[in-house]
Amino acid sequence: MSQETLTPAVLTVTEKGVSTSRFVDALRVIARNRLALLGLFIVSVGIFAAILAPWISTHDPYEINIAGRLQAPSAQHWLGTDFLGRDTYSRIVFGARTAFIIAAGAVFLGALFGVPLGAIAGFRGRWIDSTIMRFMDAIMAFPGRLLAIALVASAGGGFTSLFIALGLGAIPSNARIVRSAVLAQKEREYVEAARMSGESDFGILFLQVLPNCLSPLLVRLSLEFAHAILAESSLSFLGLGLPPPTPSWGLMLKEVTPFLQLQPLAAFFPGLTISLIILGFNLLGDGLRDIFDPRQYER
Amino acid sequence: MLARYVVRRILQLIPVLVLVSLAVFLLVRVIPGDPVLVMMGIDQDERARITPEQYRVLQHQIGLDRPIYVQYLNWADKIVHGDFGLSLATRRPIVEIIFERYPATLYLAATALLVGLAIAIPAGVIAAVKQNTKIDYAAMGFALWGVAMPDFWLALMLIVLFSLKLGWLPSIGYASPFDNAGLFLQHACLPAIVMGTELAAPLTRYVRAEMLDQLRQDYVRTAWAKGLPSRMVIVKHALRNSLIAAVTVVGLQTARLLGGATIIETIFSWPGVGRLLIDGIYQRDYPIVQGAVLLIAVTYVFINLIVDIFYKWLDPRIKLE
Numbered sequence: 001m002s003q004e005t006l007t008p009a010v011l012t013v014t015e016k017g018v019s020t021s022r023f024v025d026a027l028r029v030i031a032r033n034r035l036a037l038l039g040l041f042i043v044s045v046g047i048f049a050a051i052l053a054p055w056i057s058t059h060d061p062y063e064i065n066i067a068g069r070l071q072a073p074s075a076q077h078w079l080g081t082d083f084l085g086r087d088t089y090s091r092i093v094f095g096a097r098t099a100f101i102i103a104a105g106a107v108f109l110g111a112l113f114g115v116p117l118g119a120i121a122g123f124r125g126r127w128i129d130s131t132i133m134r135f136m137d138a139i140m141a142f143p144g145r146l147l148a149i150a151l152v153a154s155a156g157g158g159f160t161s162l163f164i165a166l167g168l169g170a171i172p173s174n175a176r177i178v179r180s181a182v183l184a185q186k187e188r189e190y191v192e193a194a195r196m197s198g199e200s201d202f203g204i205l206f207l208q209v210l211p212n213c214l215s216p217l218l219v220r221l222s223l224e225f226a227h228a229i230l231a232e233s234s235l236s237f238l239g240l241g242l243p244p245p246t247p248s249w250g251l252m253l254k255e256v257t258p259f260l261q262l263q264p265l266a267a268f269f270p271g272l273t274i275s276l277i278i279l280g281f282n283l284l285g286d287g288l289r290d291i292f293d294p295r296q297y298e299r
Numbered sequence: 300m301l302a303r304y305v306v307r308r309i310l311q312l313i314p315v316l317v318l319v320s321l322a323v324f325l326l327v328r329v330i331p332g333d334p335v336l337v338m339m340g341i342d343q344d345e346r347a348r349i350t351p352e353q354y355r356v357l358q359h360q361i362g363l364d365r366p367i368y369v370q371y372l373n374w375a376d377k378i379v380h381g382d383f384g385l386s387l388a389t390r391r392p393i394v395e396i397i398f399e400r401y402p403a404t405l406y407l408a409a410t411a412l413l414v415g416l417a418i419a420i421p422a423g424v425i426a427a428v429k430q431n432t433k434i435d436y437a438a439m440g441f442a443l444w445g446v447a448m449p450d451f452w453l454a455l456m457l458i459v460l461f462s463l464k465l466g467w468l469p470s471i472g473y474a475s476p477f478d479n480a481g482l483f484l485q486h487a488c489l490p491a492i493v494m495g496t497e498l499a500a501p502l503t504r505y506v507r508a509e510m511l512d513q514l515r516q517d518y519v520r521t522a523w524a525k526g527l528p529s530r531m532v533i534v535k536h537a538l539r540n541s542l543i544a545a546v547t548v549v550g551l552q553t554a555r556l557l558g559g560a561t562i563i564e565t566i567f568s569w570p571g572v573g574r575l576l577i578d579g580i581y582q583r584d585y586p587i588v589q590g591a592v593l594l595i596a597v598t599y600v601f602i603n604l605i606v607d608i609f610y611k612w613l614d615p616r617i618k619l620e
Contacts, residue, residue, distance in 0.1 A: 134311070134314045134315060134318065135318060137311070137315045137318075138314075138315050138318030138319050138322065141315055141316075141318075141319045141596050141597075141599060141600045142319070142322075142592070142595075142596050142599070143554065143555050143595065143596075143599050144555075145561060145562070146561065146576075146592060146595055146596065146599075149561060149576070149577075149580070150323075150326055150588070150592045151326075153580040153588060154326050154327065154329045154330045154585075154588075155329055155330075226447075230449055233449060234449065234451065234562060237449075237451050237562065238561075238562060238565065238577060239581075240580065250449075250451075253451065253452060253455065257455060260455060260458060260459050260463060261463050264456075264459040264463070267452070267455050267456075267459070268456065270452075271448075271449060271451075271452030271455065271456070272452075274449050274452065275444070275447045275448045275449065275452065276447070278446075278447040278448075278449075279443060279444065279447035282443065282446060282447055283443070
């Protein structure tokens with residue numbers, strides 16, 4: 001029997017008599033949870049829009065047509081046009097690309113640093129734990145949006161600094177989630193068994209313990225995606241994110257704000273899109289939480 | 300026990316505050332360009348007009364010719380003594396400017412908090428009592444949508460409806476509640492609704508979940524069995540205990556209201572610290588940015604501390620992590 005089969009995640013599955021993998025199991029639970037299904041659907045639409053943007057858009061998102069500015073929705077411009085006459089629908093579709101790329105980058109960075117830091121803090125304990133966690137507390141001392149604003153204000157806008165600004169804010173919550181999951185796991189028998197079989201601490205932590213901590217992390221990452229999308233649009237709305245004419249939902253809102261009186265719909269649709277996508281990720285996150293029931297890992 | 304907890308929490312706070320101050324200090328150092336020019340608000344064109352002598356004087360004046368840790372210690376020493384430096388734009392002491400702006404932020408946060416509680420507590424309680432009815436679904440729908448909706452979009456949509464279309468409420472402006480309470484309420488109405496919704500959405504869910512939990516407890520069943528009126532059971536027994544748990548959420552959200560009002564204050568031209576920060580960024584007035592960020596972060600840390608202590612005092616079973 002390989003070490004792998006000894007881990008509790010696999011054990012629970014076998015105990016339940018479920019032969020299929022955990023992923024299929026999860027999908028089944030999602031299918032039963034209607035709200036989670038709705039979330040999965042919204043998120044999938046968003047991802048497809050981002051991938052297929054050049055094919056499903058009806059206009060060039062950068063094409064300016066001053067004569068046709070601030071139009072209401074019509075057969076030609078499904079969601080109307082913005083203050084430069086650009087097609088709102090096409091800009092929203094391309095905006096999905098911007099939003100997802102930045103959110104993915106930020107979530108990845110947050111996990112890349114947050115997961116190992118939390119794992120080491122939880123596994124090693126003592127002064128290593130307190131040192132790491134005090135650093136995390138210091139990052140968390142900045143309300144989410146403030147940290148991003150401050151970082152982008154000093155490092156400038158653009159993709160890289162948005163990745164860093166939004167990713168840095170995600171590190172502590174990842175670290176905390178993983179830390180408490182590791183704390184819950186490290187006293188388990190399989191860890192003791194691995195230790196007795198002479199496996200190194202590094203091997204035990206990253207190959208045995210960490211894979212069992214993925215469920216609460218997955219829930220967290222889904223919610224962080226929503227956070228990152230919201231944060232990117234907030235920064236772009238303030239004019240601190242991506243520079244124009246990038247199609248970004250937040251920037252689209254900022255650009256049409258002076259024209260609210262003339263064409264409120266130009267601001268309505270980009271905001272509605274942000275709300276829907278965030279709702280999708282939140283519903284999906286809630287659904288995943290129901291699946292994994294991470295009550296034990298909750299902060 | 301509580302005293303020990305408080306001391307421990309405060310001791311934990313010291314390294315956090317040091318790191319926060321270090322981060323704020325370094326904030327200005329990561330700005331692309333020469334820190335001397337950045338801190339003096341001199342742009343590239345003006346740089347050519349400065350002689351090397353003048354440059355060295357400036358450098359010495361701000362202390363940038365010393366090693367970085369000395370610079371930090373000097374800066375931290377000044378901050379501890381309440382000296383945040385001068386604003387580049389107005390040459391006025393930053394402490395003065397910030398504390399001029401702080402009341403506006405506090406008044407708005409307090410109003411928003413009231414709005415949020417006024418929505419969340421009844422909505423959460425009714426949703427729990429009427430679990431799985433249309434009222435419950437409506438309350439949960441509001442909670443889910445409220446969390447998903449970006450505050451700046453809600454603000455714009457409310458401006459469109461109440462200011463531009465109906466003309467009922469102003470979209471910009473401010474009056475102190477002590478000078479003219481009526482005018483204050485008029486101006487605070489829309490931003491407080493936006494921020495209150497932000498707070499109410501997660502809180503409604505939380506209050507509902509806690510209420511459901513409490514309503515299933517034995518003591519509530521006993522109260523029902525004793526034949527107490529339902530109003531008394533719900534409000535005096537279940538709600539009171541649910542609110543203990545809700546204190547943390549309210550506290551965290553309040554801290555966010557004080558710290559995160561940047562966008563809302565900017566949209567409604569509310570003269571608070573949040574807008575001061577954003578204006579400071581637009582004007583590249585970095586000392587103002589530093590001061591505002593530090594103040595907001597420290598407020599946030601202390602509110603969190605107070606919430607933790609208050610929570611522990613309310614419910615002594617809670618253990619320090």
